Amino acid sequence: MTAAFIFPGLKYPSSDLIKYLNVLNDFSLVLKNGDIIKFAPDDEQAFLKWLNENNIQNIRKDEGWIIQNQPS
16 A cells, blocks of 8 residues: 555645654644644544655654753
8 A cells, every 4th residue: 555645635745754752632743844833633543654664764763863861
């Protein structure tokens, strides 16, 4: 099965997306042009599936994506 190029309600095609980060139902999407946009899909699970099927990288899975302060 081929992944859909467009997700309902999102004005950008999957080919414009690089990475995403989600908190609850809000998604921050990094576009290839460097812009960061917000998107709140009606169906979070369907959107996560669409992102995965289109190989959009989850920022939380990047090694070192969060920097923790080290005690002095």
